Amino acid sequence: MVKTAFGVIGGLARHLVLVDEPTREARLACCQACADYRASDDRCLACGCFVRIKAAITVTDCPRGKWGSIEPLPPQQQEAT
Numbered sequence: 193m194v195k196t197a198f199g200v201i202g203g204l205a206r207h208l209v210l211v212d213e214p215t216r217e218a219r220l221a222c223c224q225a226c227a228d229y230r231a232s233d234d235r236c237l238a239c240g241c242f243v244r245i246k247a248a249i250t251v252t253d254c255p256r257g258k259w260g261s262i263e264p265l266p267p268q269q270q271e272a273t
């Protein structure tokens with residue numbers, strides 16, 4: 193029972209925090225083509241964030257306005273997409 197509750201909570205948190213794969217890939221492509229991207233340590237020089245982590249999180253955005261945050265979908269809508 194405890195394991196099931198943790199699984200439900202973990203799944204809900206993942207849907208609220210993480211973007212879908214196409215969004216993550218589009219953000220990464222934008223960053224990797226950006227003059228502020230430093231490939232040697234995968235960081236954005238405008239904000240200092242690690243791009244692979246930043247691109248995966250729903251509420252983050254680009255400090256230069258190249259991509260924005262997104263509203264996380266409720267879990268039932270994410271599963272339908």
Ligand code: SF4
Pocket residue numbers: 222223224226227228229235236237238239243253254255256257258259
């Ligand atoms: S977050 Fe924005 S400014 Fe930073 S590397 Fe990505 S596109 Fe460039």
